Amino acid sequence: MTTAATTELRARAEQHLRALVGREDVTLYDDQWAAIEALVEARRRALVVQRTGWGKSAVYFVATLLLREQGAGPTVIISPLLALMRNQIAAAERAGIRAVTINSTNMEQWEETHAAIHRGEVDVLLVSPERLNNPGFRDEVLPRLAATCGLLVIDEAHCISDWGHDFRPDYRRIRTLLAELPDGIPVLATTATANQRVTDDVAEQLGADGTVLVLRGSLDRESLRLGVVRLKTAEQRLAWLSDHLAEQPGSGIVYCLTVAATQEVADYLRSRGHDVAAYSGQTEQTERLALEQQLIDGEVKALVATSALGMGFDASLGFVVNLGAPDSPVAYYQQVGRAGRGTNLGPDGAPVVLLPATEDRDIWAYFASLAFPREELVRETLAALADAGRPLSTPALEARVDLSRARMETMLKVLDVDGAVRRVKGGWESTGQEWTYDAERYRRVAEAREREQQAVLDYLGTDRCRMAFLREQLDDPDLAADPDWRCGRCDNCGGLDLASVVSEESVAAAAERIARPGVVIEPRKLWPTGLDAIGVGLSGRIRQPAEPGRAIARLTDLGHGPTLRQLFRAEPAPDAVPEHLARAMVTVLGDWRPAVDGIVVTESVTRPGLLEDLADGLSRYLHRPVLGRWVVRDPSVPPGRGATNSAQRVAAVNRRCALDVDDRVRGARVLLVDDVVVTGWSLTLAAAALHDAGAEAVLPVTLAVSG
Template sequence: MQQPTAGTAPHSVPEPSDLRVSADAVLSRLVGDADGTTRLREDQWRAIEALVAHQRRALVVQRTGWGKSAVYFVATALLRQRGSGPTVIVSPLLALMRNQIEAAARAGVRARSINSANTEEWETVQAEVAAGEVDVLLVSPERLNNPDFRDQVLPRLAATTGLLVVDEAHCISDWGHDFRPDYRRLRTLLAELPSGVPVLATTATANARVTADVAEQLGTGEDAAEALVLRGSLDRASLRLSVLRLPDAAHRLAWLDGHLAQLPGSGIIYTLTVAAAEEVSAYLTARGHRVIAYTGRMENADRQAAEEDLLANKVKALVATSALGMGFDKPDLGFVVHVGSPSSPISYYQQVGRAGRGVDHAEVLLLPGPEDEAIWRYFASLAFPPEEQVRRTLDVLAAADRPLSLPALEPQVELRRSRLEMMLKVLDVDGAVRRERGGWTATGARWEYDAERYAKVAHQREAEQQSMRAYAAGSGCRMEFLRRQLDDEGAAPCGRCDNCTGDFYTPDVASAALDSARGELARPGVQVEPRRMWPTGLPGIGVELKGRIPTGEQAAPGRALGRLSDIGWGNRLRPLLSPGSGDGAVPDDVLNAVVTVLADWAKSPEGWASGAPDARARPVGVVAIGSHTRPRLIGSLAEGIAGVGRMPLLGTVETGAGPPGRSNSARRVQSLTGALGLTPELADAVRAASGPLLLVDDYTDSGWTLALAARLLRTAGATAVLPLVLALQG
C-alpha cells in the first residue's frame, strides 16, 4: 500500500463510479474472493462514500454480521491510497482486535494494536505508526486515559489520523447496556481532529435513545447536514430463538448434558458469573463433553487458546461469562445458550448475535434461573456513587499536595477500588479531576452532581430488567420483541422462534443425568483464601498496620459451603443470607452439608486426618463471630459443629457496634479494628486450649472480618485459626 509522507495532502477523489469499483475490489480481497465478484451492500457503500468522498461523520447501527468492519477497512484502503494518514479504531474488544488484524492483512491493510495484552509492543507499534508503516491502529479505550498516551501519543494521532473509527459505540452512552467511562475521552480526540477528517461510529445494539446520545457525544449531532446515520433492520434470519424454563439448576445441567451434542456445530454457553461458568464447565467436562470455561479471571494466553480451539471447532462450546462479550468473530457459530438471564434485552441481543452470521440456521436458547434476580441486584449496586461519596473524593484530592494513586486514595473514601476508578474516569471526562503520572488530582473546576440523570439511568436499568422478564415469559414473537426493544421500526413476527412455530424444546432429562447433576451441585465445599497483606494506606487513617500480615497472625486457608454466585449451593444459601431473611437456627440440610465439608477438609492434603507428615493438627475448639443480624444462625451453626466434632464451643468474638457496610478494604479494616474484641473469658479459653481453632461465621465477602478475628485469636494463643463459613461472596 502506498505510503504517504508527513504533511502530504490527500489526492483528489475520483468520481463515485470509479470509487465504487475500487471499493468493491478491496472488499473482494478482504473476504478472499479471487474472482472479484463480491459487492458491497448499498448502505455499506453509502457509508464508505460519505467517509472517503465527502469526509463526513457517520453513525452506523446495523445488526451483527452486517459487515461494519468491511466499511472501515475498505474506507481505510481507499483513503490510504489517496495519501491520508492511518485509521485509528477505538475498540474494547481484544478478541475482535486479533480477528481484525488477520482480516485486514487479506486486504493489504497493515493493522497493529495497543491494548492491555501487548504492553511489551507499545513502543515498537508507536514507532511504526510514526514512520507511516501502519494503516490501522486499534486502540483499547482505557489507553485514551493513560497519562503518557493521552499527553504524548494522542495529540500526534489526532494530527495525523486519516479516519477515526469508534467501534461498539453504544459504550459511550451511559444509557447503553455496556457504558464504559474511558470511551468518553473520545471527546478530546474528536475536538483535536483537523477539519475534514472523517469519523465512523458503529454498533449493533443501540435503541433510539442511545443512538441520539452517541450522536451527540461524538459530535455527529451538532449539525444534521454534516451527520449521516445509517440504521438498518436488526432482524437475524438465521437465528431461532427459544426459552425453556426448568425446575432448578440440576435440571438445567442435566438438560445441557443430554442435548448439547444435538445442538448444531459449536457454540457458546453464557453464564452470569465466573463461579457458574466454572461449575457448568466442570460438570459438562466430567460428563464427557468437550467444553472450556472462559472468564475474565483467566490469563490472556489461556483465553486466546480457548478462542482458537472454538474457532477450529476443537471444542463443542466455550462456557463463558461476558468476558467473551461482543468481540468474538466466528461466522459459523451454531448456537448460543444462556444459563441464566442477562438483565438487559439489548445485552442479550448482542450476545446471541454472535451466532449464525455465516450459516443458514443457528439455535439460541435461554435457560433462566432463580439466581438471576439476585445477580442483577448485585451488579445494580455498583452504579455511580451517591453525591456525598463523590464530594468526599473531590475534597480529599483537593486537599492533597500531590497526585494520589488509587491505593492511596482508597483508604480515605468509602468506595471499593473498581467503583472508585469508574467514578474517577467519569469525573475526569467531566473536567473535575485529571489523571496524571502518580495518580489523580482535582482540577478545581466547578462540577455538578447530575442526580436526575443518574436516577433516570437507574430507572432505565430497572425497565430493562422488567423487559427481560417479559421476554422470558412472553407468548409473542421473540425476535420481534428484541427488535422493538432496539426501536427497530420494521419489527414483525419472525416465523422462526418457538412461539411463532409452536416448536418448543422439551424439558425432558434422563434420570441418570439428573442424578449426576444433583450430585455435582450438592457437593459442598469451596476454599476460602486468607488475607496475607494489609491494605495500602492504613497509617494515613490512623491504623498502624502495613505490609505483610505476620505469619503468626494470619488465618489459615478455610472452607465455605458454597458461593452465593454459583448455581448449586448458591441457590440454597441466598434465601438464607439475603437482607431481610430473618434469623433462625441453621437448617438441618445446611448443617449436614457443613459436616461433609469438614470431613472432606480433614482428609484433604493439608487436613488433620490426611496422615501427611506436615498436616495441620485437629481443631481443639470452636469460636463463633458475633452477629447483629444472624446471632441464632451463627450460634446454632457453631454449636452444631462443636457437637458433631466433640469439641468445646469456647465463645464468641465480640463485634462492637456492628460490622461495617459494603466498603473498601482499608475502611473495613479501620472499622473492624475498633469493633472486634475478645472477652477475658474467651481469651483465657483460647490460651488453655492451646491448639488450632475453627472460626465460624455466616459468610465472608472481603475476608477482613475473618482476618482480624484470626489475628486476635492467634495473639491470644491459638496455634492456627481455620475459618469455616456458610457462603463465599463472589
C-alpha cells in the first residue's frame, strides 16, 4: 500500500532524476522506482538485469542522493573499467553528486581521497575490482568503507559468476565484502548481460536467504537493426567494410577478435580513405582516453577495437560492425549494445552487422585454452607456496610452475577467494587451508561455453528474428511470455537490407594489403626472473641479444594466417614449404635485405623436413652456406615443454638443445632459421649460444609468429 511518505519519496526521487538527465519531462520507470524504494526504504539487496541504456546508473545515483539526505554514508560503486568510471563521475556531477575514484591511474590522489571521505565530502566512491585484491586496500581501507558506506553498488555484476561470459576473479572478492557488511546497508547489483543461470547465481551470492529483489526487464533494443553478411574470404570482408563503412550513420565501432587484426584492419581502412583508429588493451592509456573522446565527439568514423572497448563504454553510437563473431550470444549482445543508445538516430535506428569468418572457431579455441588450469598445476602451485614458507612473487612462482603469468594470476586470485592462498606484500603465501578442486563445476562451465559457441553458429544461419534469437539466449522473461514476437527490424524480418556485393577494386586492394608478408620478430632483451631457483645461471639483461628478425605472418593474421595455421596442423607434417609461402618468404627477404654470411637452422623433431627445406631454399636464394644447427641433445625433454611460462621454457630449451656449428660462424652475421616463434626463447638461447661461439650478429627468420 502506498503511503504519503512513499509518495513524497518518489516525488523527491524524480526531482533528482530530472537533475541527473537535465530534462524536466522524465519520470522513473516502475522497475527503477521499485529498486530505489527497496534500497532506500527497506534497505534491501536488489539485482537489476536490464538492457544497456535503460537507466541502471540512474537507480544508484538517485538512491545515493536520497540516502545521503537521510544521513547515510557515501555510496561505494565497484566498477570494472576506467571508461565507465569517467562517464559515471561526469553524470554524477550534473546532479550535484560529489564523486571520486580510486584506481591504478590516480595513486597520487588516494591519500587526499581517503581524507575527503572521512570529512564527509564524498557522496560516491568508485573502486575498480582489482583494488579489492590489493593487500593494503583490502586490509586497511576496505573494512572502513564496509562499515561506513550507505550503499554498495556492484556494476556489471555478471562478472561475479563463472557462468558469465566475462567472469573476473577479482569480482569474487565481493562475496567476502558482502558477508562483512553491517546489517541495514543496502546493496544493488546491475548488469545488462545475464541469462537465467547467471541471474540465479548472482542473486544467490548477494543473499543466500533468498530475500534479494530481482528485477528483470525486456532485453529488446528497439533502436538496433541486426544483420549478418556471410562472405567467403578475408579480402571480401575487408572490401565490404571499405565499400560500406561510409554508409553507416554517425560514428561507431568495428570489433575484431584479436589485437593484430585491429591494426591490420585499421591500416587497410585508412589506406582507403576512412578516418579510423585501432584500439585494444595494448593501446597506451593516454591514447585510449583520447580515442574514446574522439569517438564520442564523432571526430572519427570508427574505432577498430577488441572487446577492451566494450563493457562500461558509455556513448551514443550510430553502428557496430563485428569482423568475426564473439564466442557467445551474451558477449555479442553486450558489444552491439554500444550502438543505438542516443535519441538522435532517427526512425531507422542503428545498424548492427556481423561478418563471420571460418577462422573464428580457431580463435575461440585459443581463448578457451586459457581456462582454469588442470588440478595438477594448481597442486604444484600450492605445494610451491607451502614449501617456500614465505611469500613468493608471481615471477618466482613462474620458475616453479609451468603456467603463463596471466593464467597464474587468474588462478591465484581464485585460490585467494577460496581461502587457499593470500595475497600479501611481496607476493602470495599459502594459508594451509584445505582446498578442493571442483572438477565437476569446471567441466559444466566448459560444456556451457561449448553450447554458447554452437548458439553463435546457429545465430549466423538462423532464418528467425535475430533479436528474438538473442533475447531467447538471454532468457528474456518478456519473450517467454510472447514466443511469437518478432522485431520487424532485422535482416530476417525485412527491416534491414544489407548488400553483400563488394567492388572488385576494394577486393584487389584488400588482397594486396593482407597478402604483403612480413612481421618483425622483436628480440628478447631480459632473462626471466627466478632462473637461479631452478638451476639456470642466467639473469638480468641479455648481453648480446639477437637482431630484429622477420616472419611471413602471424598465425592470427588475415592474409597468410589461415594458410600457416593449416600448414602447422597438417598430419603428417609436410616435408617442403608450399610454393606460395616460399614466394612470400622471397618477398620478405626482398623488403628486409638481411646482410648475412651464413645460415644456422634449428633442428625439429615434429617438422624436420619442413625446416630442412626452408633452410636449403634460403641457402640457394641468398647464396650463403648452412654453417650448422641448433640441435636436440636431450630428446627426453618434450618439444613444447614450458611453452606457457618464460622461466620454465628457458630451462627446458637449455636442457634440450645445443649448438653444433663449424668455425665459419666466428665473426659471421648469421641467419637463424626456425619454423614458428611461440615464446621466442628458443631463438633467444640459440642466438646467445651463437654469440658465445663468436658470431658477430644473429638475425632470426621464421615462417610464422604464433601471436
